[in-house]
Amino acid sequence: MRWLALIWKSLLRSRRRTLLIVGSLVLSVFTVAVLQSLLTTLDSITNNPNSGSRLAVRHKSGITQMLPRSYETFLRQQPEVETVCSLQWFGGYYQDPRNFFANFASDETTIFQTFREEFGLANITEAQVKEYLRDGAGCIVGESLALKNGWKVGDVVPLTGTIFPINPRLTIRLIFKSSRPSDENVLHFHYKVLEEGVPRMKGLTGAFWVRVHRPEDIPRLIERVDRHFANSAYETLTETESAFNLAFVKMLGNISAIIQGITIAVVLAILIVTANTMGTAIRERGAEIAVFRAMGFSASRVLSLLLAEGVLLVGLGAALGLLLAQAAAGGVRSAMGAVMPFFADFEIASATALLCLAGALAVGLLSTFIPAYAATRRPITEGLRSVG
Amino acid sequence: MNANRFDLGGGEPIITLRGIAKSYWREALEIPVLQGIDLEIPVGSFVALMGPSGSGKTTLLNLVAGIDRPTGGTLEVCGHELNDLDDDELAAWRNTHVGFIFQNYNLVPVLTAFENVELPLLLTSLGRRARRERVAEVLALVNLTDKQWNYPRQLSGGQEQRVAIARAIVTDPDILVADEPTGALDAKNAEEVLGLMGRLNADMGKTIVMVTHDPKAAHHARHQIHLEKGVLDRAVEVNR
Ligand SMILES: Nc1ncnc2c1ncn2[C@@H]1O[C@H](COP(=O)(O)OP(=O)(O)O)[C@@H](O)[C@H]1O
Ligand SMILES: [Mg+2]
Numbered sequence: 001m002r003w004l005a006l007i008w009k010s011l012l013r014s015r016r017r018t019l020l021i022v023g024s025l026v027l028s029v030f031t032v033a034v035l036q037s038l039l040t041t042l043d044s045i046t047n048n049p050n051s052g053s054r055l056a057v058r059h060k061s062g063i064t065q066m067l068p069r070s071y072e073t074f075l076r077q078q079p080e081v082e083t084v085c086s087l088q089w090f091g092g093y094y095q096d097p098r099n100f101f102a103n104f105a106s107d108e109t110t111i112f113q114t115f116r117e118e119f120g121l122a123n124i125t126e127a128q129v130k131e132y133l134r135d136g137a138g139c140i141v142g143e144s145l146a147l148k149n150g151w152k153v154g155d156v157v158p159l160t161g162t163i164f165p166i167n168p169r170l171t172i173r174l175i176f177k178s179s180r181p182s183d184e185n186v187l188h189f190h191y192k193v194l195e196e197g198v199p200r201m202k203g204l205t206g207a208f209w210v211r212v213h214r215p216e217d218i219p220r221l222i223e224r225v226d227r228h229f230a231n232s233a234y235e236t237l238t239e240t241e242s243a244f245n246l247a248f249v250k251m252l253g254n255i256s257a258i259i260q261g262i263t264i265a266v267v268l269a270i271l272i273v274t275a276n277t278m279g280t281a282i283r284e285r286g287a288e289i290a291v292f293r294a295m296g297f298s299a300s301r302v303l304s305l306l307l308a309e310g311v312l313l314v315g316l317g318a319a320l321g322l323l324l325a326q327a328a329a330g331g332v333r334s335a336m337g338a339v340m341p342f343f344a345d346f347e348i349a350s351a352t353a354l355l356c357l358a359g360a361l362a363v364g365l366l367s368t369f370i371p372a373y374a375a376t377r378r379p380i381t382e383g384l385r386s387v388g
Numbered sequence: 389m390n391a392n393r394f395d396l397g398g399g400e401p402i403i404t405l406r407g408i409a410k411s412y413w414r415e416a417l418e419i420p421v422l423q424g425i426d427l428e429i430p431v432g433s434f435v436a437l438m439g440p441s442g443s444g445k446t447t448l449l450n451l452v453a454g455i456d457r458p459t460g461g462t463l464e465v466c467g468h469e470l471n472d473l474d475d476d477e478l479a480a481w482r483n484t485h486v487g488f489i490f491q492n493y494n495l496v497p498v499l500t501a502f503e504n505v506e507l508p509l510l511l512t513s514l515g516r517r518a519r520r521e522r523v524a525e526v527l528a529l530v531n532l533t534d535k536q537w538n539y540p541r542q543l544s545g546g547q548e549q550r551v552a553i554a555r556a557i558v559t560d561p562d563i564l565v566a567d568e569p570t571g572a573l574d575a576k577n578a579e580e581v582l583g584l585m586g587r588l589n590a591d592m593g594k595t596i597v598m599v600t601h602d603p604k605a606a607h608h609a610r611h612q613i614h615l616e617k618g619v620l621d622r623a624v625e626v627n628r
Contacts (some may be wrong), residue, residue: 001499001503001506001507002516006499006503006507006510009498009499009503011498012498013498032556055457096557111503125466162439179559216482248557273475287494288494288496290455291488291494292507293455293479294488295454295482295483295488295507295508295511295555296479296480296481296482296484296508296511296559297479297511298475298476298480299475299476299479300476301479305405355402379453379456380450380456381446381447381450381455382454382495384490
């Protein structure tokens, strides 16, 4: 018998109690891990570091209204502007309507420049870009999307339009890698395909995405653009990606408070349950602890053994809870990732997992230490007497 | 000669009590349990500590075994002045020098007989193999080799007490202390346990101090000491 065997066997003394603690820990760690990860995931959308230097120009009356592409000329003339890209949500699907992913008709000449971080432009060669520009029926797709559908460069992807009455057949010319999986769940094709296939879209776009040289120029630019097009047939609404996200952040503030509140409640509840259970378990072993000490186990040795039991018990529950959360995260990614792109980033970050583990261990130590310490301070003779 | 010195035959004393007193306090009220006990127990004795219930037998035994501390007097056991040892030193001292046998066996229910016996050896420097050999040896001595993988609940009371005895002697201590070791056993099992203790004393030279109020059990000892209201009353040599 080794020490660990002794600890393990003591742990299984009352199977029902052990199961109760492990079970409640699995549930709480699972809940906390998933909620905290949700928070991290939501946070990461609003904290997209690339969004600070971009703004979106749309029709004032809503996103279904179009703007003339000729506006681009004015936008380009502004000294703050680095590049402008027309972007139209196409809303097509591949094979199955449920097989959803983001797909856009976009200005192939500026798309890479405008979203260079999202496309991982640093890893794309000029030859690859030329390949895409050369083929008017070409498209570019993110790696995770390609992987999911088993696509490779050169494959033809027939898209079925839902908003627009065309079904373009697109040849993959480039598969790009992004730092975030959510940015890879997307397909872009030449704007001309939309303009030439759908007569009513000729010369029109849903939005311009404008990249500026310096983020601090943005407020001035927004004001100038919207003033310039005021009282025209197509009035504009210009806002930053961050501004758009700001509305999100406001809502996130509440979600965050709720999630933190739930986390605290769960931690307190599990602390009470664990402390109560460990307390009873240790008090019931008063005689046994006295016998151990009579045999020569020092008080600190007994204390360590009891703490090890508590930590092992709680660690076991936490590990199982995290495994469960990890499995659930995989489920969320594949089930929701396609519908809400940011869920493609959903994961139990190792920092979150570590935090959960550390929290659980703290709960284990805290809930065991108090009754265990009291038990080892108790006179041996008193413990022996409690045998009855 | 001091009136409280009891002649338990010759031999070097392994236990020496001088003016041992023990009181409990209930609020400000002092409840004296032992008062001025002087006693020398020679190496190799088998002493039965007798007396009416509440006379302080268990209290005295616990002091000798180093799991309790006196409120007055000094005691030297196995060459150590126990008052000079701190709690951790005392624990280590018990592990080497004292084996405990309890009325209700006090085996760990989640450990097998073998593991229960091995328990005190975890504190020694013995390796796994040496521990196993030693445990097998003492289990053979108490005649329980065939039950070594049983859990306490799968053993009879007599068998449990024999496992407890094996556990008490596994570290090869000098002294065995037993508090009513046959109190929970029927006559036949009691005889068997007492016979075993007699052999440990006679063949292995263990000094045994056994608390009992059963004259039949006390008869197995070589000396009987009577405790009356916290003072030693008389010592009797057992004639066999
Ligand atoms: N922890 C304690 N607090 C108060 N009184 C105690 C305590 N332990 C023992 N006593 C008292 O000391 C006396 C002797 O007890 P004990 O040594 O157990 O007697 P015995 O073993 O001879 O029956 C009893 O009156 C008992 O009530
Ligand atoms: Mg007693």
